[in-house]
Amino acid sequence: xxxxxxxxxxxxxxxxxxxxxxxxxxxxxxxxxxxxxxxxxxxxxxxxxxxxxxxxxxxxxxxxxxxxxxxxxxxxxxxxxxxxxxxxxxxxxxxxxxxxxxxxxxxxxxxxxxxxxxxxxxxxxxxxxxxxxxxxxxxxxxxxxxxxxxxxxxxxxxxxxxxxxxxxxxxxxxxxxxxxxxxxxxxxxxxxxxxxxxxxxxxxxxxxxxxxxxxxxxxxxxxxxxxxxxxxxxxxxxxxxxxxxxxxxxxxxxxxxxxxxxxxxxxxxxxxxxxxxxxxxxxxxxxxxxxxxxxxxxxxxxxxxxxxxxxxxxxxxxxxxxxxxxxxxxxxxxxxxxxxxxxxxxxxxxxxxxxxxxxxxxxxxxxxxxxxxxxxxxxxxxxxxxxxxxxxxxxxxxxxxxxxxxxxxxxxxxxxxxxxxxxxxxxxxxxxxxxxxxxxxxxxxxxxxx
Numbered sequence: 001x002x003x004x005x006x007x008x009x010x011x012x013x014x015x016x017x018x019x020x021x022x023x024x025x026x027x028x029x030x031x032x033x034x035x036x037x038x039x040x041x042x043x044x045x046x047x048x049x050x051x052x053x054x055x056x057x058x059x060x061x062x063x064x065x066x067x068x069x070x071x072x073x074x075x076x077x078x079x080x081x082x083x084x085x086x087x088x089x090x091x092x093x094x095x096x097x098x099x100x101x102x103x104x105x106x107x108x109x110x111x112x113x114x115x116x117x118x119x120x121x122x123x124x125x126x127x128x129x130x131x132x133x134x135x136x137x138x139x140x141x142x143x144x145x146x147x148x149x150x151x152x153x154x155x156x157x158x159x160x161x162x163x164x165x166x167x168x169x170x171x172x173x174x175x176x177x178x179x180x181x182x183x184x185x186x187x188x189x190x191x192x193x194x195x196x197x198x199x200x201x202x203x204x205x206x207x208x209x210x211x212x213x214x215x216x217x218x219x220x221x222x223x224x225x226x227x228x229x230x231x232x233x234x235x236x237x238x239x240x241x242x243x244x245x246x247x248x249x250x251x252x253x254x255x256x257x258x259x260x261x262x263x264x265x266x267x268x269x270x271x272x273x274x275x276x277x278x279x280x281x282x283x284x285x286x287x288x289x290x291x292x293x294x295x296x297x298x299x300x301x302x303x304x305x306x307x308x309x310x311x312x313x314x315x316x317x318x319x320x321x322x323x324x325x326x327x328x329x330x331x332x333x334x335x336x337x338x339x340x341x342x343x344x345x346x347x348x349x350x351x352x353x354x355x356x357x358x359x360x361x362x363x364x365x366x367x368x369x370x371x372x373x374x375x376x377x378x379x380x381x382x383x384x385x386x387x388x389x390x391x392x393x394x395x396x397x398x399x400x401x402x403x404x405x406x407x408x409x410x411x412x413x414x415x416x417x418x419x420x421x422x423x424x425x426x427x428x429x430x431x432x433x434x435x436x437x438x439x440x441x442x443x444x445x446x447x448x449x450x
Contacts, residue, residue, distance in 0.1 A: 003212055003213070003214075004214075004262070006259055006262055007212070009259075010235070010259040010261070010262075013111045013259075014235075016101070016105075017101045017102055017111055018097075018111070019230075020097055022097070022231065023227075023228065023335075023336060023337060024226070024228045024339050027294060030093065030096075030225060031294045033089070033096060034089070034291050034292070034293050035291050036089055036291070039085070039284065040081060040082060040085050040287075041082075042082050042280050043080050043081045043082045044280050044281060045076065045080075046075065046076050046077075047074075048075070056074070059071065059073065059074050069087075076277060077275055080278075080280050080283065082280040082283045082287070083280065083283040086253075086255075086283045086286055087115060087255070088114070089287065089290055090224070090245075091112065091113075091114035091257060093224040093290075094112075094224040094228055094229075095230060109260075110264075111259075113259070113262075113263025113264055114256070114263075115263060115267065116241070116278055116283060116286075117255070117271060117277070118252065118254065118277055118278045118282075119240065119252045119254050120240025120242060120254040121146050121147070121240075122254050122274075123238045124147055124218065124254070125150055126256065127216060127236060127267070128150070128151075128187070129270055130267045130270040132154070132158075132160050132185060133184075134158055134159040135160075135161075136160050136184040136185070137161040137163060138154075138161070138163070138184065139164075139177070139183055139185070139186045139213075140162060140163070140167075140186075140187045140188070141166065141167030141192055141199060142189070142197060142403075142404075143188075143189050143193065143218070144193045144218070144390065145390050145391040145392065147187075148164075148391070148394050151164075151187075161182060161183075163176050167186070167188045167204065168329070168330060170200060170204065173186065173207055174207055177207060183211065185214050185215075186204060186207070186208050186213055186214070186215050188201075189218040189221065190217065190227075190337075191221050191323055193220075193386075194386040194390065195346055195403045196323055196342075196344060197403075198323055198328075198334075198338075200330075200333060200337070201215070201227075201229055201233060201337060202232045202337070204233075205232060206233060208233075208235070209233070214236065215233065216235065216237075217229040217234040217236070217238070218238050218239065219237050220238075220239045220240045220377075221344050221376075222338060223245060223293065225244075226338050226342055227337060227338050230257070232337060235258065235259065236258040238255065239254065241286045242254075243375065243377030244297060244376075244377035245286050245289060245290050245377075246285060246377070247293070247377060247378060247379055249378045249380070250285050250289075251281070251282040252282060253278050253282050254276075296379065296415065297343065299415050300343035300413050301340050301341065301343050302418070303343070303415070303416070303417075303421060304322070304324070304342065304343040304344070307345060307418065307425070308320055308322035308345050309325075310422050311347050311425070315350075316350050316355070316429050316433060317347055317348070317349060318348050318349060320345065320347045321345065321346040322341055322344075322345045323341040324341020325341070343414075344376060344410070344411070344413070345410075346409065348405065348409070349409070351407075352405070353387075353407045355433055356406075356409050356432070358431060358434075359409065359429060359431070360384070360385055362427070362428040362431045362432065363383045363424070368424050368428070369381070369420050369421060370414065370424070371383070374390055376410075377412060379415045380414045380416075381413050381414035382411070382412040383409060383412075384409075385410075386408055386410050387406045390410070391404050
């Protein structure tokens with residue numbers, strides 16, 4: 001079944017230019033692309049002067065003689081030169097193999113479009129609102145709390161059927177597709193937030209293609225450095241640039257990569273009309289930070305490997321979820337799908353929620369080397385409680401079925417020294433099991449984003 005007029009064109013392009021036996025770009029070349037040719041000036045302005053009426057008219061219909069993005073020099077809600085730079089860099093990081101193949105074939109028509117929006121959720125919502133119509137269906141795995149909330153709202157208000165499925169079980173996805181022929185989109189995170197379970201993107205991409213659906217991958221936990229979903233058969237890649245791309249918790253942003261014919265038409269129109277516009281300053285900050293992306297992730301992963309091993313051997317830790325550990329159920333996908341296990345960890349303590357709360361409160365202190373905070377991918381390590389914070393909006397029964405227990409702790413490992421983090425965990429875990437009066441119940445903690 002072909003649901004979109006550009007489906008056949010896109011499938012031909014995917015097979016010719018995007019799907020690859022090599023799962024990711026060489027590290028040194030990736031690092032060179034991150035550095036790029038240097039940042040442009042910040043175009044901190046809302047509107048742009050036209051040379052004449054013809055120039056303005058041509059830009060409004062998408063023409064530009066100088067080769068730049070025509071809408072980036074009309075009005076910043078439609079685009080901005082500073083944001084255009086970031087869009088180009090993020091496109092290259094995911095699609096340099098496409099660029100190489102297209103140049104070799106003297107291909108003139110673009111295949112993948114890139115657009116930066118005001119947040120990761122703006123990227124997700126604009127993508128889904130552009131793709132889905134009333135009566136369509138969407139299959140979703142274990143996803144971030146606000147994504148879950150958005151999908152339930154689409155079902156409740158707009159007659160878009162959402163089916164939550166364990167996407168790590170490819171057979172379950174295949175059965176859901178068989179039962180629900182109206183499904184137009186499969187939406188996954190891999191590794192997912194917060195249990196770090198991994199879905200097989202190659203297999204799910206094949207199932208989507210057979211069904212005539214599209215596979216959307218939220219790649220926030222990995223970025224293009226650790227995982228390049230287009231090579232594995234994905235149709236869209238979305239991410240929050242707030243996280244690893246920025247790396248310093250100084251800005252908000254999101255990015256969407258997808259079929260150019262769609263991105264330049266339906267998607268651009270939806271974004272233009274909704275107005276989820278990033279500020280030029282945020283785009284500049286993300287463009288600056290992306291220059292050190294691989295070095296920051298390498299250092300964070302080195303620390304995460306150390307901390308995951310430490311936690312997995314600690315007598316008070318019942319379970320550790322980290323793709324880099326051989327005990328992880330989808331550890332076999334690390335290598336064929338991910339460059340390494342990443343820098344996100346989840347774990348559960350003996351005794352559940354009460355010691356977990358004590359541990360997190362220990363790290364809320366100013367004299368410890370991380371922060372009790374949501375978000376992730378920062379040079380600072382963040383620890384948080386998914387059940388009462390990032391995933392509090394997920395209905396309790398669904399949350400528990402997905403493994404998001406009241407005792408689950410999510411950890412984004414930063415760049416503090418591994419020995420410092422280990423020492424702090426030793427002290428924090430001792431505090432967690434010391435008999436004393438505890439404060440508010442974790443279930444009463446205030447909700448947050450990230």
